[in-house]
Amino acid sequence: AQTVTQSQPEMSVQEAETVTLSCTYDTSESDYYLFWYKQPPSRQMILVIRQEAYKQQNATENRFSVNFQKAAKSFSLKISDSQLGDAAMYFCAYRRVDAGNMLTFGGGTRLMVKP
Amino acid sequence: EAGVAQSPRYKIIEKRQSVAFWCNPISGHATLYWYQQILGQGPKLLIQFQNNGVVDDSQLPKDRFSAERLKGVDSTLKIQPAKLEDSAVYLCASSLVGGRLRGNIQYFGAGTRLSVL
Numbered sequence: 279a280q281t282v283t284q285s286q287p288e289m290s291v292q293e294a295e296t297v298t299l300s301c302t303y304d305t306s307e308s309d310y311y312l313f314w315y316k317q318p319p320s321r322q323m324i325l326v327i328r329q330e331a332y333k334q335q336n337a338t339e340n341r342f343s344v345n346f347q348k349a350a351k352s353f354s355l356k357i358s359d360s361q362l363g364d365a366a367m368y369f370c371a372y373r374r375v376d377a378g379n380m381l382t383f384g385g386g387t388r389l390m391v392k393p
Numbered sequence: 394e395a396g397v398a399q400s401p402r403y404k405i406i407e408k409r410q411s412v413a414f415w416c417n418p419i420s421g422h423a424t425l426y427w428y429q430q431i432l433g434q435g436p437k438l439l440i441q442f443q444n445n446g447v448v449d450d451s452q453l454p455k456d457r458f459s460a461e462r463l464k465g466v467d468s469t470l471k472i473q474p475a476k477l478e479d480s481a482v483y484l485c486a487s488s489l490v491g492g493r494l495r496g497n498i499q500y501f502g503a504g505t506r507l508s509v510l
Contacts, residue, residue, distance in 0.1 A: 282435070315501075321482055322396075323436070323501035369435050379424060379488060379497055380449060383435030 418487030
């Protein structure tokens with residue numbers, strides 16, 4: 279079974295600074311997807327960024343980028359120029375390509391942004 | 394485009410009572426998911442529907458939980474009877490299709506927070 283681990287329960291960053299959230303996963307598959315979701319206090323999970331395992335290039339979405347290390351099974355999220363609105367729970371998630379689209383989530387990291 | 398709608402937003406019940414949650418997915422989305430998110434944890438899939446058929450319910454506690462998706466659109470998740478450990482947020486998500494399609498994204502509703510006293 280696949281597992282996803284987020285080792286940082288909480289992180290704090292100063293507004294306009296950069297922060298990196300860590301995620302590791304365990305799988306025997308070679309083709310899969312990885313995601314970062316943001317969950318603000320409103321509870322709605324919002325997709326931040328996704329990575330396909332067969333692509334070597336790291337995904338980027340505006341201020342959000344990932345560092346995907348397939349051999350190390352590591353998938354970290356970097357948030358540049360942090361904003362107050364970035365404060366939320368962040369979840370890393372894994373999905374097999376040949377599964378029924380089921381997501382396996384990590385335990386989450388709470389990001390606090392200080393003004 | 395309207396998102397995934399869920400109701401109610403909050404529900405408080407006593408143990409051994411029954412409760413039902415409702416979900417309306419994004420129009421045209423064939424696949425619907427119910428997740429349970431216990432406080433301080435990531436969401437865990439309970440059941441997945443493809444149209445009105447069940448794809449995966451391996452983590453659904455079938456002795457007390459049931460779900461249906463009549464006509465392949467709206468879905469209802471029921472707990473009967475509820476236990477204290479069922480206190481959680483119940484999230485509904487939908488995606489255009491399931492399976493192998495690359496880029497298939499799950500969109501989530503705001504969830505229902507259940508408190509069992």
